[in-house]
Amino acid sequence: MKRLRRLCFALALGLGLSLTTAGVSTAAPEVVAACPPEGTRFKTPTTGATVFLVGPSGFLYSIPSEAVYRKLWRTWDGIITIDRASCNKSSYALTNGRLRHWDGGGANVYIWDESWDDFGMTNRYRWIESWSIFTEKYHFDPEAIEEVKYGSDIYPILEPNWT
Template structure:
């Protein structure tokens, strides 16, 4: 089941983030895949995924399973026209098998891992290489929906 909540309905406890504020020209534009963003009035942080969906990062545990710091979050005054709703990035983490160079991200929307197709895409999202969990077993389950943009 996919959790869908309107952006206006979201209310969270303050995470104490530090982030760069977008200038007035860029704040009018919609964020692109790979960008993390938040509003100046809410602590909620979002990521735009390869499917151009806003993905809410539900807590610090998930956030710090993907990134080292809050650096790179853009503050946007109004992104409601870009994304009327969003899905949750529950349980997201990075993993790879010790026997393969492929890195995957857990995507709760699919209930499976998505292959991050290359280093350029991994870096576009500013994921931390230190956050990749290496396991001895094969990564499973894996969806055919790749993390590819």
């Protein structure tokens, strides 16, 4: 949709200019969209039903199954379709992704992030820094949060946090 709006805007501007203006190319410009912002869920025409999530620091996740997707989001609303080439970076599966909250641990919500490996330390829970990041940026489903009885059910908790 953005491309269509940009194209219409470019055409509207172009109609006011002479095609013979010195130094102006009449060739159509190549439109290259940037990778969407953090928190965006998207599909691509070339990757089938796979849903991608742009996570913290632009880290790109793929959601490996509908079961994992349902542990994070209630609906399919908000997923956009883009050309995969516009976000041409490696993606990592958010394998076994889930949300947890320890009923004795304050308001903190954690996400299981099996993919993150910054120092050879995969398989960890990461704290989602605020409720607004949880609901407004990543649009996670509050009803998908698993309440756990013991702090050890959310282990290990390692940084960096989800921002």
